[in-house]
Amino acid sequence: MKDKEKVTICIATRNSKSTIARALKSVVGGIRPADQVVIGDNDSDDGTYEFLCELLGAEEVTIGENKGLPPNFDGEFLGTPVKIFRKRLSTTSHTLNMAMQMKWEGVTIFGFLEPTSWYAGDKIAQAVRIFQSKPYIACVVSDWDNHHENGVVERVFKHSFDCNRLLARFEYDRNFLVRSGTFGQLKCGFNEQMTLRDDYDLIMKISEKGLVYHVPAPLHNNTVAENDSEQSEIVLAEEFVRQCAKERRGGVNG
Amino acid sequence: MAKKKKNTKHTESVNRKKLAEVEMSKLGLTLSDDLAAIGFVFTHLSVSHLVYCGLNSINHLCKNHTGVDICIFTQHIIAPCITPLCSVFGIADLTRWKSDPLITTSVETTIDALATNVPRIYHYAFDPEFIDNNDRNSHDLQEAFCNPRVKVIARHASHAELIEAEFGISVCDTIVPDCDAMVLAKLVLTEMKDERKSNAPD
Numbered sequence: 001m002k003d004k005e006k007v008t009i010c011i012a013t014r015n016s017k018s019t020i021a022r023a024l025k026s027v028v029g030g031i032r033p034a035d036q037v038v039i040g041d042n043d044s045d046d047g048t049y050e051f052l053c054e055l056l057g058a059e060e061v062t063i064g065e066n067k068g069l070p071p072n073f074d075g076e077f078l079g080t081p082v083k084i085f086r087k088r089l090s091t092t093s094h095t096l097n098m099a100m101q102m103k104w105e106g107v108t109i110f111g112f113l114e115p116t117s118w119y120a121g122d123k124i125a126q127a128v129r130i131f132q133s134k135p136y137i138a139c140v141v142s143d144w145d146n147h148h149e150n151g152v153v154e155r156v157f158k159h160s161f162d163c164n165r166l167l168a169r170f171e172y173d174r175n176f177l178v179r180s181g182t183f184g185q186l187k188c189g190f191n192e193q194m195t196l197r198d199d200y201d202l203i204m205k206i207s208e209k210g211l212v213y214h215v216p217a218p219l220h221n222n223t224v225a226e227n228d229s230e231q232s233e234i235v236l237a238e239e240f241v242r243q244c245a246k247e248r249r250g251g252v253n254g
Numbered sequence: 255m256a257k258k259k260k261n262t263k264h265t266e267s268v269n270r271k272k273l274a275e276v277e278m279s280k281l282g283l284t285l286s287d288d289l290a291a292i293g294f295v296f297t298h299l300s301v302s303h304l305v306y307c308g309l310n311s312i313n314h315l316c317k318n319h320t321g322v323d324i325c326i327f328t329q330h331i332i333a334p335c336i337t338p339l340c341s342v343f344g345i346a347d348l349t350r351w352k353s354d355p356l357i358t359t360s361v362e363t364t365i366d367a368l369a370t371n372v373p374r375i376y377h378y379a380f381d382p383e384f385i386d387n388n389d390r391n392s393h394d395l396q397e398a399f400c401n402p403r404v405k406v407i408a409r410h411a412s413h414a415e416l417i418e419a420e421f422g423i424s425v426c427d428t429i430v431p432d433c434d435a436m437v438l439a440k441l442v443l444t445e446m447k448d449e450r451k452s453n454a455p456d
Contacts, residue, residue, distance in 0.1 A: 136306070143412075157416065159381040162302035211306050216410035 005128050007177075008103045009034040009111040012095035014042040016115035017051050019223070024055075026118035027111070028080035032125035034111065037082045038099040043089035052084045072102075093190030093198040100189055111177040112199075116223050117144075119175070123219040127177040130213055138182040138210025139203060141172040142219035149224070156222075161212035167242060170200040175220045178206060185209045197237035204245045278321040281436075282444040290443055291323040291354040294435070295363040299326070299334035299342070304359055304380045308433035309336040315435045316340050322439055325351075329363060348372075355442040357407075359433070364398040374449075376426075376442050378407045380433065382416055399423060407441070409433075 009027045013020055020039070027034045041049040049069065052058075056075030060067055072085035083102055087095065100110060109131060113119065127140040141161070146154040158171045165171075176199075183189055186205055190198045203212060275285055283290060294312065299305050312324055316339040324340040327348050334342070345363075348356075348370050357376045358364040361384075364377045377398060384395050399406055399421040407426045408414035414425040430437045 134310075155412070157382045157385050157413075159383070160303040162304070163300055164298075165302075207301070211301075211303065214303055216413060218412075 003032070003128050003132065005108045005131065006036075006104070006106050007032075007034045007109045007111060007124055007128065008036045008038060008100075008107045009113055009124075010096050010099035011037065011039045011113050011115055012042055012092045012099065013039060013044060013048050013052075013115045014089075014092070015044045015046040015048060017044070017046045017048045019116045020048060020052065021055065023113055023115050023118050024077060024082070026120075027113060027124070028078045028082075030119065030121035030124060032122075032128060033078075033080055034124060035080070036104055036107070037077070037080060038102050039082065039084045040095040040099040040102075041084065041086040042092065042095045043087065049084070049086045056082055056084065058084075091192055091195050091198070093194060094192040097189040097192060100183070107180050109177055110180055110183070112174050113220075114174050114222070116225065117173075117175050118221050120219045120221065124177070126215060126217075126219060130215070131177075131179055134211070134213075136211050137179070137213045139176055139178045139206045139212045140215060141176045141203070141212060142215040143217060144173070144175070144220045144222050145218045146222050146224050154224075155218055157216075158214065160214040160216075161207065163207060166204060166207060166212075167245060170197065170203070170238060170241075172199070172203065172214075173222065174199040175222075176203070178202075179210070182206055182209055194237060194240075196234055197241055200238060201241045201244065204241055205248075208245075208248065274320055277319050281319060281322055281440050282447065283321050285321075287321070287447070289323060290321060290446075291325065292439055292442060293325045293327060293348075293351055293354065293356040295327045295329075295345070295348070295356060295358045295367055297328070297360050297362055298330040298332055299328050299338070300330075300332050301335045304433055306335055308359070308435065309334065309338055311433060311435035313339045315439060319436075322443070324435070324439075327351075327363075329366065355446050357438055357442065361394060361398040364404060365394050368397060368401055368403065373403060374442075374446065375401075375404045376407055376438070377404050378409075378430065378433065378438065379413060379417060380409050382413055384420060396421070405445075407438070 027037055053069045056077060058070055058073040061070045074083050130140050131137055143158050144156050146156055191201045194201060296305060316324055326338055326340060326342045327345055329345045331344055345366050351372055353373060355374055355376060356367050356372045357378050358367045359378050359380055367375045400423055405426060406417055407430055409431055411429055417425050428441050
């Protein structure tokens with residue numbers, strides 16, 4: 001499939017050794033593979049970075065008297081360039097912002113992927129088609145399939161974007177694609193201070209610059225796992241996002 | 255005998271007529287048909303996926319096609335995200351809408367449309383609103399999808415399957431993505447014409 005878009009997929013890993021290969025395969029395979037993948041490892045202690053180095057064929061380097069894996073490496077996986085780096089522990093949003101900065105020149109679309117999730121074969125192709133069809137679309141979100149531990153696959157239906165509905169609740173997840181020019185308009189990326197719901201914050205900001213387009217088809221897959229975060233913390237984070245949005249809008253339409 | 259001069263004005267009018275015929279045929283209409291009117295009912299005209307795509311395609315329809323008159327009704331009067339090129343009315347004016355097709359875009363707007371005497375309402379179900387919505391009155395949902403005056407049009411095949419399974423109704427075969435006013439107009443006008451033909455005395 002030929003198009004003029006340059007798609008970079010950013011993934012932030014943290015102890016994701018068991019799932020990262022599946023996530024990576026999903027974005028470099030499919031109808032329209034990504035043009036580049038950047039994976040930032042957030043100080044994993046389960047060997048995620050070592051596994052990624054092995055996958056890409058990175059060899060140990062010697063710096064002075066120290067010998068070890070390189071802090072960043074440019075490799076290739078199934079024909080697609082993949083850049084990996086590791087960093088000290090910080091928020092996922094900080095890692096993703098760093099990953100975006102490590103992109104190649106000329107990127108037109110950024111995609112984000114949770115390391116526990118994986119894209120459907122046509123997710124990137126559909127997103128590219130949608131971005132090309134209407135210039136006012138800033139972000140593409142979609143429905144997904146939930147994969148439960150007992151093997152049950154559940155189709156998740158979500159509502160389309162509506163400014164009032166988004167202000168009331170966050171329906172989507174981090175597995176969305178954004179037109180790279182939108183970040184220029186926003187003059188920021190993910191909110192690095194937020195440990196939770198930074199994706200909600202970003203989509204809220206994007207919705208003030210362009211249209212958030214919802215595809216009513218399951219274009220990615222999520223694994224259902226127990227959420228470590230307390231529900232009360234999520235509620236607080238969401239409330240913070242709403243307050244920020246209201247302040248930005250200065251009372252206009254909420 | 256002098257050669258008869260060609261009437262250029264006549265040729266121009268014939269060409270214009272041909273063009274109008276082609277445009278109208280795209281909507282399933284002919285020049286002999288009465289002026290058709292279609293009403294779109296939105297909850298609001300503020301920023302949303304539905305309104306943005308809907309208003310864009312309605313404006314395109316208004317600009318490029320003759321023979322169809324579009325009216326928009328909205329429940330909440332707030333500044334539109336795109337300036338519509340057609341008339342916009344409040345929901346109270348829906349009572350003046352008579353027999354032309356009406357396209358509603360949510361459960362709420364369908365309920366409002368059902369309160370009028372409009373014989374045929376096309377409920378364009380952009381979202382599966384009945385999911386995760388415990389506040390919604392189940393009677394309203396049943397009415398909005400199952401009332402005999404309502405015909406449901408879905409945005410995606412999976413939504414159509416879901417609605418059919420949930421309410422036991424038959425959803426329109428044509429799937430209309432992104433509130434494409436052109437496709438919706440053609441669909442409802444063709445159905446209305448067929449219905450009128452079948453009801454006409456032999």
